[in-house]
Amino acid sequence: xxxQRSFSFKSRSKFLVFFFIVSSSVLFFSFLxxxxxxxxxxNHQLKFQSFSSLSHTFVIxxxxxxxxxxRNGSLSKPQYNKxxxxxxxxxxxxxxxxxxxxxxxxxKIKVKESEIVLGNKNAANFTSPDIISKxxxxxxxxxxxxxxxxxxxxxxxxxxxxxxxxxxxxxESYPLxxxxxxxxxxxxxxxxxxxxxxxxxxxxxxxxHECNIPRFDAVKMxxxxxxxxLVFVGDSINRNQWESMLCLxxxxxxxxxxxxxxxxxxxxxxxxxxxxxxxxxKCTVEYYVSHFLVHEGKGRVGSKRVQTLKIDTLDRGSSRxxxxxxxxxxxxxxxxxxxxxxxxxYYQERNQVYPHLDVPTAFKRALTTWxxxxxxxxxxxxxxxxxxxSAPTHFRGGAWNAGGHCKExxxxxxxxxNIFDPxxxxxxxxxxxxxxxxxxxxxxxSLSEFRIDGHPSIYGKKPGKASRSHVExxxxxxxxxxxxxxxxxxxxxxxxxxxxxxxx
Numbered sequence: 001x002x003x004q005r006s007f008s009f010k011s012r013s014k015f016l017v018f019f020f021i022v023s024s025s026v027l028f029f030s031f032l033x034x035x036x037x038x039x040x041x042x043n044h045q046l047k048f049q050s051f052s053s054l055s056h057t058f059v060i061x062x063x064x065x066x067x068x069x070x071r072n073g074s075l076s077k078p079q080y081n082k083x084x085x086x087x088x089x090x091x092x093x094x095x096x097x098x099x100x101x102x103x104x105x106x107x108k109i110k111v112k113e114s115e116i117v118l119g120n121k122n123a124a125n126f127t128s129p130d131i132i133s134k135x136x137x138x139x140x141x142x143x144x145x146x147x148x149x150x151x152x153x154x155x156x157x158x159x160x161x162x163x164x165x166x167x168x169x170x171x172e173s174y175p176l177x178x179x180x181x182x183x184x185x186x187x188x189x190x191x192x193x194x195x196x197x198x199x200x201x202x203x204x205x206x207x208x209h210e211c212n213i214p215r216f217d218a219v220k221m222x223x224x225x226x227x228x229x230l231v232f233v234g235d236s237i238n239r240n241q242w243e244s245m246l247c248l249x250x251x252x253x254x255x256x257x258x259x260x261x262x263x264x265x266x267x268x269x270x271x272x273x274x275x276x277x278x279x280x281x282k283c284t285v286e287y288y289v290s291h292f293l294v295h296e297g298k299g300r301v302g303s304k305r306v307q308t309l310k311i312d313t314l315d316r317g318s319s320r321x322x323x324x325x326x327x328x329x330x331x332x333x334x335x336x337x338x339x340x341x342x343x344x345x346y347y348q349e350r351n352q353v354y355p356h357l358d359v360p361t362a363f364k365r366a367l368t369t370w371x372x373x374x375x376x377x378x379x380x381x382x383x384x385x386x387x388x389x390s391a392p393t394h395f396r397g398g399a400w401n402a403g404g405h406c407k408e409x410x411x412x413x414x415x416x417x418n419i420f421d422p423x424x425x426x427x428x429x430x431x432x433x434x435x436x437x438x439x440x441x442x443x444x445x446s447l448s449e450f451r452i453d454g455h456p457s458i459y460g461k462k463p464g465k466a467s468r469s470h471v472e473x474x475x476x477x478x479x480x481x482x483x484x485x486x487x488x489x490x491x492x493x494x495x496x497x498x499x500x501x502x503x504x
Contacts, residue, residue: 161211
């Protein structure tokens, strides 16, 4: 009996020792695995590539209670409410990891009225970007932590970024509209219809180096101008931009009868005043021609009456500009020696016609006249004013009427051409700084200098038309094309101004 007890005790002891060793080993290897997983460089924080740089803009905009959602740059912890019937979506983005190795990470994000939470990770594939339209203004970059249980938001401050410091990126998701779907492009800008076969010029997107500009959203833009007047005033380059805006906005309208010119006019180079009504949004997008912004008239030189430019009197069509909610001005294309008679007996103030006046001096005085009108008639807070900078020309081998050409170029330049005289831009900035009315300079000069490929060249007229091969257009722009980017910048500024005003 004693031997039996001794044997039983020894067996239990051996079993307990064996159990302790096994348990300790399991615990040790478990902690070791967790430690290795945590310190592994593959599981360090990963930054999602900015949403707006993808083919779809993945952004999340809750309702007005964002303070309950994003605090100190992070989202609340994952949670789930059984009574929640909110729509949920699967977001797929590119993640940039160690050694620039890219892999795809999927997270299901639930969108509610008052919060954004993570849901089940085993979700179906992403289907509809409509659920998550509207958020670049709040969220730019997502950061996923080691165990992928939490998402943090890093808000990128675009206001401190130079959006003009960037590069042109080839993007297959462009253009934003098709040329044959827009009836507002006049012949001079309709390069594809005029026989241009290489359409790569449509597919370049401007990408700032340190931030992102939102992809143009026609519906959001129409909401921004709902019940308002968007007015473009200037020369034919501004008409170029205005036609681009019409095409961009038209892409959101399913019934073409809901957009029309209020006077029944068809867009041509011969007419210069247009107002297009978007019925569903009760807004108008207008264009008024004004080559110099000041009055082109006649003055007396000796016994003769000659054509003059009255640089102290605003264009007589300025009454149409009053009451606009958004004004986009430009003036530069016509301020050349050739188009101003070299300043000889051309510029006039009051009754005096100057025997000679140089272009920079006349331009500054004319712009000062414009600035005085803006300060007198524009109501700050109601009307937003923009002044678009000069768009460069790219004539090679001569001027526009002396054999200048650009037809052989199908790629953007990889360097700044530096052919543009910055003097008018400097004068514009100087005059605007003296104004009491806030004016945003829509600077398109430097980014457009790379785009020698974007001009109509010989495709500004339909095949077979007289003189098509003799005079090339290397100053205007094909549509779709570069002016669409100008309007994306305008859209960016309008969104930024809306956010500023909403926080005041």
